[in-house]
Amino acid sequence: MNAIICTVDVVLLTLQDEALHVALLQRDHPPFAGVLALPGGYVHADEDVDTGDAAMRMLREKTGIESPYLEQLATFSGRARDPRGWSISVAYYALVPWQVIATARHPELSLLAVDQVRALPFDHQQIIATAVRRVRDKSSYSSLPVYLCADRFTLPQLQSVYEAILGTPINKVSFRRKIDELDILEPVAGALETGKAHRPAQLYRVKKRFYRQLSLSDRALSSR
Amino acid sequence: MNAIICTVDVVLLTLQDEALHVALLQRDHPPFAGVLALPGGYVHADEDVDTGDAAMRMLREKTGIESPYLEQLATFSGRARDPRGWSISVAYYALVPWQVIATARHPELSLLAVDQVRALPFDHQQIIATAVRRVRDKSSYSSLPVYLCADRFTLPQLQSVYEAILGTPINKVSFRRKIDELDILEPVAGALETGKAHRPAQLYRVKKRFYRQLSLSDRALSSR
Numbered sequence: 488m489n490a491i492i493c494t495v496d497v498v499l500l501t502l503q504d505e506a507l508h509v510a511l512l513q514r515d516h517p518p519f520a521g522v523l524a525l526p527g528g529y530v531h532a533d534e535d536v537d538t539g540d541a542a543m544r545m546l547r548e549k550t551g552i553e554s555p556y557l558e559q560l561a562t563f564s565g566r567a568r569d570p571r572g573w574s575i576s577v578a579y580y581a582l583v584p585w586q587v588i589a590t591a592r593h594p595e596l597s598l599l600a601v602d603q604v605r606a607l608p609f610d611h612q613q614i615i616a617t618a619v620r621r622v623r624d625k626s627s628y629s630s631l632p633v634y635l636c637a638d639r640f641t642l643p644q645l646q647s648v649y650e651a652i653l654g655t656p657i658n659k660v661s662f663r664r665k666i667d668e669l670d671i672l673e674p675v676a677g678a679l680e681t682g683k684a685h686r687p688a689q690l691y692r693v694k695k696r697f698y699r700q701l702s703l704s705d706r707a708l709s710s711r
Numbered sequence: 712m713n714a715i716i717c718t719v720d721v722v723l724l725t726l727q728d729e730a731l732h733v734a735l736l737q738r739d740h741p742p743f744a745g746v747l748a749l750p751g752g753y754v755h756a757d758e759d760v761d762t763g764d765a766a767m768r769m770l771r772e773k774t775g776i777e778s779p780y781l782e783q784l785a786t787f788s789g790r791a792r793d794p795r796g797w798s799i800s801v802a803y804y805a806l807v808p809w810q811v812i813a814t815a816r817h818p819e820l821s822l823l824a825v826d827q828v829r830a831l832p833f834d835h836q837q838i839i840a841t842a843v844r845r846v847r848d849k850s851s852y853s854s855l856p857v858y859l860c861a862d863r864f865t866l867p868q869l870q871s872v873y874e875a876i877l878g879t880p881i882n883k884v885s886f887r888r889k890i891d892e893l894d895i896l897e898p899v900a901g902a903l904e905t906g907k908a909h910r911p912a913q914l915y916r917v918k919k920r921f922y923r924q925l926s927l928s929d930r931a932l933s934s935r
Contacts, residue, residue, distance in 0.1 A: 530799075562801045567760075573756035577788065
């Protein structure tokens with residue numbers, strides 16, 4: 488009764504050209520060898536502490552990316568989703584700045600705009616859609632988008648990250664109030680973004696205690 | 712590498728004496744035989760379509776309750792949580808009116824106030840805490856609490872269900888506005904609640920298309 492295949496899959500998301508992108512890898516063995524799919528694989532009972540640990544290992548081994556913001560998404564299961572048999576995939580999503588992908592990038596890694604994802608093996612298209620919906624929902628009332636930012640960023644840059652995820656312009660005053668309320672940022676002393684046409688803007692970074700933990704508010708951001 | 716135990720567990724919640732209660736069952740075999748725990752068991756690859764289907768079967772077989780509002784909660788896993796070995800439990804939560812438990816009730820079923828849950832086997836205490844947090848979070852901006860109501864109820868009754876879950880009094884005007892916005896209720900033609908000291912109140916029921924689907928709003932309920 489326990490011939491069940493146990494895997495994890497990771498939806499690795501980043502922002503490129505102001506659009507959410509997902510990282511896909513060519514599968515190196517059957518089923519679907521050579522086809523682009525989510526980084527994933529078997530849970531190793533002898534090695535992994537839990538499925539979250541397995542997802543971290545998968546990212547490390549298959550993309551070279553270490554310990555990003557990673558959260559459990561949902562579990563996908565059944566006899567239909569994998570030609571090998573009845574399977575469970577515990578899916579996770581991770582958010583990283585584009586620079587992390589650009590430097591850690593494995594040769595086989597492809598970035599695809601999430602709105603252009605078509606016909607993937609297994610139920611990976613459904614897993615990605617679930618992740619994108621979760622990130623959009625959560626961004627509206629939390630600090631989640633900061634994980635897509637570089638180490639240092641200006642408030643207008645952060646606002647444009649929120650806007651790219653939510654797919655809509657945000658009211659600047661409401662955005663600033665929300666960021667104050669979330670209380671996740673600190674100014675980098677003496678650091679200004681310069682060299683642009685407008686006047687220098689203060690650079691910020693995420694407060695240390697929010698490196699791995701979201702700050703939530705109970706009211707959604709409002710559109711412009 | 713696939714000696715992984717695959718189970719589902721169900722957090723069956725109801726409202727009794729204006730407090731959230733969870734249904735627990737005496738386990739009938741080891742480990743922890745005779746001890747109260749969540750209804751759960753092995754996924755049957757030959758029988759279950761997916762883990763959601765397994766959770767429905769578990770409820771039906773172990774509590775006699777058919778197809779309540781059931782949603783995936785999260786997956787709990789690792790080598791430490793089950794003495795039999797590395798295990799995955801896909802946890803679900805279900806919400807039912809108290810009357811459903813009272814009539815379907817198996818002799819071994821115990822109702823425990825969620826705030827009084829102590830030392831349960833496996834990580835069941837953590838699973839219940841996760842479910843209660845999810846229900847409280849979700850109730851604040853959705854129609855979730857209607858699944859705890861009887862077939863017909865008055866608006867003050869529904870408000871007291873929300874208040875019991877959120878653990879705080881709710882502003883009546885904000886509550887009525889929220890319920891209007893969620894657009895989930897319809898008056899039962901000609902049906903009034905009578906026999907109380909106050910004047911008769913209109914009875915409502917959930918619109919059919921929301922029997923199994925939540926209605927969401929993007930603003931949380933505010934306290935009184």
